[in-house]
Amino acid sequence: MNAGMHWLDGRMPMSDNSLRNDSRKDIWVLAEHMDGELEDVCLEVLSEGRRLSKLLGEEMAVVAIGGGTPLCERLRDQGVGRVYLINHELLDCYNSDSYTQALSGLVAQYRPRVLLCSTSQVSRDFIPRVAARTGASLASHCTNIRLDEQKRLLVRRPVFGGKLEATVTYLSSEPCFVMMSRGLGKPDEPTPAQNMEVVEVKAEIEAIRIRMQNLGRVRGDPRTLSLEEAEIIVSGGKGVNSREGFQILEQLADCLGGCVGASRMAVDAGWVSSEKQVGLTGKTVSPRLYVACGISGAVHHTMGMKDSRRIVSINTDRNAPLAKIADVSIVGDLGKVVPAIVDELKKRKQTAVRRQECR
Amino acid sequence: MNIAVCISQVLDTESSLKADDSGANLDEKGLVYILDQTDEAAVEEAVRIRERLGQGEITCIAAGPSRCVEALRRCLAMGASKAVLIKDNGAGWWNRPTDARKLARAIGSCGCDLILCGDHALDELSGVVSAGVAEILGHPMITSAVRIEVSEDQKTVTIHRKLEGGVREIVRCTLPAVVTVDVGANKPRYPGVKATLRSRSTQIEEIEEQDQGTEPEKYLVKLAFPRPRTKKTFSVDAALPADQRMKLLLTGGVAQRGGNSLSGDPANLARKFVDYLVDEKIISF
Numbered sequence: 001m002n003a004g005m006h007w008l009d010g011r012m013p014m015s016d017n018s019l020r021n022d023s024r025k026d027i028w029v030l031a032e033h034m035d036g037e038l039e040d041v042c043l044e045v046l047s048e049g050r051r052l053s054k055l056l057g058e059e060m061a062v063v064a065i066g067g068g069t070p071l072c073e074r075l076r077d078q079g080v081g082r083v084y085l086i087n088h089e090l091l092d093c094y095n096s097d098s099y100t101q102a103l104s105g106l107v108a109q110y111r112p113r114v115l116l117c118s119t120s121q122v123s124r125d126f127i128p129r130v131a132a133r134t135g136a137s138l139a140s141h142c143t144n145i146r147l148d149e150q151k152r153l154l155v156r157r158p159v160f161g162g163k164l165e166a167t168v169t170y171l172s173s174e175p176c177f178v179m180m181s182r183g184l185g186k187p188d189e190p191t192p193a194q195n196m197e198v199v200e201v202k203a204e205i206e207a208i209r210i211r212m213q214n215l216g217r218v219r220g221d222p223r224t225l226s227l228e229e230a231e232i233i234v235s236g237g238k239g240v241n242s243r244e245g246f247q248i249l250e251q252l253a254d255c256l257g258g259c260v261g262a263s264r265m266a267v268d269a270g271w272v273s274s275e276k277q278v279g280l281t282g283k284t285v286s287p288r289l290y291v292a293c294g295i296s297g298a299v300h301h302t303m304g305m306k307d308s309r310r311i312v313s314i315n316t317d318r319n320a321p322l323a324k325i326a327d328v329s330i331v332g333d334l335g336k337v338v339p340a341i342v343d344e345l346k347k348r349k350q351t352a353v354r355r356q357e358c359r
Numbered sequence: 360m361n362i363a364v365c366i367s368q369v370l371d372t373e374s375s376l377k378a379d380d381s382g383a384n385l386d387e388k389g390l391v392y393i394l395d396q397t398d399e400a401a402v403e404e405a406v407r408i409r410e411r412l413g414q415g416e417i418t419c420i421a422a423g424p425s426r427c428v429e430a431l432r433r434c435l436a437m438g439a440s441k442a443v444l445i446k447d448n449g450a451g452w453w454n455r456p457t458d459a460r461k462l463a464r465a466i467g468s469c470g471c472d473l474i475l476c477g478d479h480a481l482d483e484l485s486g487v488v489s490a491g492v493a494e495i496l497g498h499p500m501i502t503s504a505v506r507i508e509v510s511e512d513q514k515t516v517t518i519h520r521k522l523e524g525g526v527r528e529i530v531r532c533t534l535p536a537v538v539t540v541d542v543g544a545n546k547p548r549y550p551g552v553k554a555t556l557r558s559r560s561t562q563i564e565e566i567e568e569q570d571q572g573t574e575p576e577k578y579l580v581k582l583a584f585p586r587p588r589t590k591k592t593f594s595v596d597a598a599l600p601a602d603q604r605m606k607l608l609l610t611g612g613v614a615q616r617g618g619n620s621l622s623g624d625p626a627n628l629a630r631k632f633v634d635y636l637v638d639e640k641i642i643s644f
Contacts, residue, residue, distance in 0.1 A: 096530075097499055121522045125502045128490035132459070137578070138487055158585065161372035169579040211499040212532035215517070220527045224505060226543060229525035232641070256642060289641050299593070299609070306613040310639055312632065318620060325613045328635055331622040340629035345642075348633060352644035 026110070027053050027060045030103075030117035030127075031083075036070035038078070041118040045180050046078050047187035048145065049116050055147055058113060063106065065099055066091040072198055079190035081197065088203040090210060094122060097210040100129040102203035107134045112175055114153065119179040131177045137170050140179035153178075222257050227278065232258025232289045235278055235305075236266050239294015239315060239334055243271040248338045249293060255345040261285065261305075263295045279304035293334040297322025314338065360415035360513050362405045363471040364439065365462050365492065366398040368423055368430035394430040397477025399437075401540040403547040405475050406438035408509055416440045420465050422458045423447060428563055435558035436550035442563045459491025461568050467496060471535060472513065478503050478539040486539065493537040500537040501530055505544045509534075 029049040032042040046062075053060035061082040062075050068085075075083055084106060090098040107115070107130060117123045119140050131138040143165075144156040153170045155178055170176045220229070227233060234253040236246055246260065253260045262272040264279055278285055280300040290308035295301060297313070297320055305311070306325070313326035314334045323329040330337060370376065371391040379386040394402075402419060409415040419434040421427045422445040431442035445461045466474060474496075476489040486502065493500035505527065506519035516534055519527045521541050550558070593613075595604045621631055636642045 096501065121503060121520075124486060125500075125520075128486040129494060129500055131487070132490040132494035140486070159582070160370055160376055162585070163372055163376050164582050165585040167581045167583065169581075171579065211536070212501065212530050215529040215531055217522065217526050217528050218519075220505070220519075220521075220525050222525075224543065225525045229523075231525065256636075289636070289639075302613050303593070310641065311616065311618075312635075318622075321609055323620070324615050327616050327618040328632070329618050329620045330628050330632065331620060332625060332628055336625040337628050337632075340625035341632050344626070344629040344633045348644050 025056075025058045025113040027056065027058055028084075028112040028115045029060060029062050029080075030115060030123065031062050031064040031067060031071065031075065032118060032120060032123065033064065033067055033071050033074075036068065036074070038071070038074050039118075039120070041120060041182050043078070043187045044182065044184055045116050045118050046080070046190070048180060048184065050079065050188065050190065052114065052116070052145060056113070056151065061112075063103065063115075065102055072196065076196045077190070077192045079193050081193050081195070082199065083196065084199045084201055086201045086203045088205050090205050090207065091203060093214050095210060095212060095214055096126045096129065097212055098203075098205050099126045100133065101205045101209060103127075103130045104133045105204055106201060107136065107175060115175060115177045117177075117179055119181055123179055127177055127179060134175065136175040136177050137172065138177045138179070139168060141181050142178050143181050143184065145178060157181075222253070222259050225259055227259055227261055227276065227283045227285050230259040230261075230285065231287050232256045232291075233261045233278070233285060233287045233305075233308075234258055234291045234293065235261035235263065235295060236272070236293050236334075237263035237295030237301075238265045238269075240266060240271060241294075241335075245335070246272055248335070248342065251342050252291070252338050252345075255342055255349075256289075258287070258289070261290075263301045292322050292326070293338060295322050296320045297325065360409070360412055360473070360509070361469065361471045362408065362415060362417045363466045363469065363474045364398070364401050364405050364417060364419045364434065365466075365474065365476045365488065366402065366419050366421050366430060366434060367395050367477075367488075368392045368421065368427045369395040392426055392429070394433045395477055395479075397479055397540065397542045398430075399433075399477070399547045400542050400544050401475040401477045402434045402437050402439060403545045404504075404507055404540050405473075406548070407545065408473070408507060409438070412509060412513070418443060418469055418471070420445065420462055422461045422568075431563050432555075432558045432561075433550070435561050435563075436554045437548055438554075442561070443566065444563055445566045445568050447568055459488045460495060462488065463492045463495035465566060466492065473509070473516065473534055474498065474537045476537065476539045478541045489537055489539050496535075496537075498535050498537050499532050500539070501532055502539040503541045504538050505541050507538060507540075 027049055029046055032039040049060045062080045063084045064071055065086045072083055086102050091102055117127060128138055139155045139157055142155050142157045146154040148154050153176055154167055156165055156167045159166045234249050236249045240246055250260055260276055261278045262276045264277055266272050267274050267277045280303045282304055284304045286307040288309045290305050291312045293314045311326040312328045313323045314330045314337050315323055316333055318331045371393045374391040377386040405417045409417060417439040418441040419431055419439045420443045421431055427444055431444060435442050443465055445465055479486055490500060501518050501520060503521040504518045505521050508517045514534055515531055517531045519529055522528050595607050621628055
């Protein structure tokens with residue numbers, strides 16, 4: 001379809017009214033799912049969808065791309081009355097081109113009033129394309145949806161780096177895509193739906209318009225990850241004593257495949273850059289392993305890492321607050337212990353490699 | 360290889376921002392504008408791709424008022440070959456779908472193989488511009504790229520894109536394509552004095568756009584200050600005796616895990632530490 005050419009004239013593609021099947025004013029929620037289970041963030045969006053549906057007096061339906069019966073059961077438990085199940089062999093694995101085609105086709109056919117989803121990395125990849133293709137309005141990172149006296153949508157979202165909030169009133173009658181922020185509060189308790197209608201949609205996907213191929217997933221190089229993404233963090237504080245002192249921590253982080261963090265003391269002293277700061281005024285992290293080296297553990301630091309699964313403290317002071325909350329407290333000089341750990345890790349890796357070669 | 364980079368000049372969020380009397384726009388006094396951080400990463404990525412390929416032209420395009428020339432000069436200083444400004448009256452930082460049309464027209468006329476934009480994760484416009492440009496030109500779009508590798512024959516590109524939890528998704532796509540670059544993909548170079556001076560004398564092409572947004576008013580926007588962001592801190596139960604309350608305050612109410620305390624010579628401690636990690640299945644060999 002020559003969507004491109006229409007755009008240049010100023011007319012929106014796919015907003016031809018003759019394509020409208022019925023003037024449904026539905027509220028749609030995009031089901032974000034994996035292996036038949038709904039993502040946590042999707043439960044929040046469904047809760048928002050139910051609330052909006054009550055406010056507007058319109059029905060809520062769910063759109064599930066590439067889902068099956070187990071997913072429909074989950075949705076029924078969530079009180080969903082109608083599910084549009086879009087299936088096609090080209091939708092089995094996420095692909096921006098095929099998902100965009102599939103969802104655009106459905107939106108063009110039914111013209112829902114609102115489409116809700118989360119601002120996840122997958123949604124952010126293809127929902128804006130669907131909005132552009134179908135002429136829908138789009139707002140992301142939304143924190144609040146209300147209605148004005150004329151029952152138009154009022155969407156609130158942070159702008160300018162969160163310094164200000166914009167409340168946007170959507171005036172047009174085109175569909176409105178609202179991508180919600182996470183952490184909006186606990187989802188309400190849904191009542192399972194008595195009846196659920198499953199509309200099976202055979203997506204019309206032109207294979208020739210699929211220009212990308214998904215080659216799989218890998219873990220990112222720890223050196224490029226941000227602290228909030230890291231699974232292992234080796235953190236340094238006052239006990240590290242100098243910028244050079246952080247080098248052994250970096251070596252340990254490298255050996256473990258983790259990232260380097262720091263307490264406020266180390267950042268203020270200029271030993272490490274500020275984006276590595278963990279704590280109340282820094283980042284809040286929850287890695288699988290947090291190794292605190294030379295950190296006393298004042299409240300403003302522990303508040304930023306207390307949810308780590310396993311905490312190890314290396315400190316000469318056995319009574320430091322952080323030593324008390326650690327799973328393992330190593331009492332010793334980090335300048336001697338950390339290099340010893342690095343040596344031990346290298347030694348064991350070598351032995352393992354040699355064992356493999358002998359087989 | 361022709362690379363186009365769509366850039367925008369945005370407000371420096373470090374400057375003090377206030378809504379004006381109408382409540383719909385920002386108070387113009389004292390506003391500082393800079394090249395958007397994510398767009399800077401996109402320009403850096405373009406320059407690195409050209410360095411790796413050993414050839415190519417990089418054209419930076421911005422749609423906005425005359426002050427955007429500053430941002431374009433920065434791009435030239437970083438290594439862009441050409442800069443184009445599509446002039447508009449700067450009204451409505453919200454009216455971006457129109458920007459997508461203008462940018463697409465400018466790009467369409469320069470025959471680009473790869474179009475980069477900033478990922479605009481924190482921008483107000485939700486990736487509307489990059490998606491709009493991709494749709495108008497009929498190109499595929501891949502977002503949140505942290506690594507971009509162009510194939511030898513320059514016909515495909517392999518991209519590592521950011522997913523949640525430190526995971527990366529690898530996608531291969533045919534060119535031409537639109538790719539949005541994540542702000543963490545690289546550390547943009549700081550142009551030296553020579554480059555900056557040279558950029559001052561480079562001619563920036565200016566296009567006067569007739570299309571000033573002929574769509575009917577789609578949005579009404581009101582700005583306000585958000586309530587201060589609260590961060591949960593611990594507050595102690597007043598019913599506890601004083602010494603317990605002190606202890607809790609000192610540790611921030613974090614549960615004492617009652618962990619094993621180890622001491623001894625470093626080599627021994629190291630062995631026990633590594634054993635612990637293996638037992639806890641945090642690492643394996």
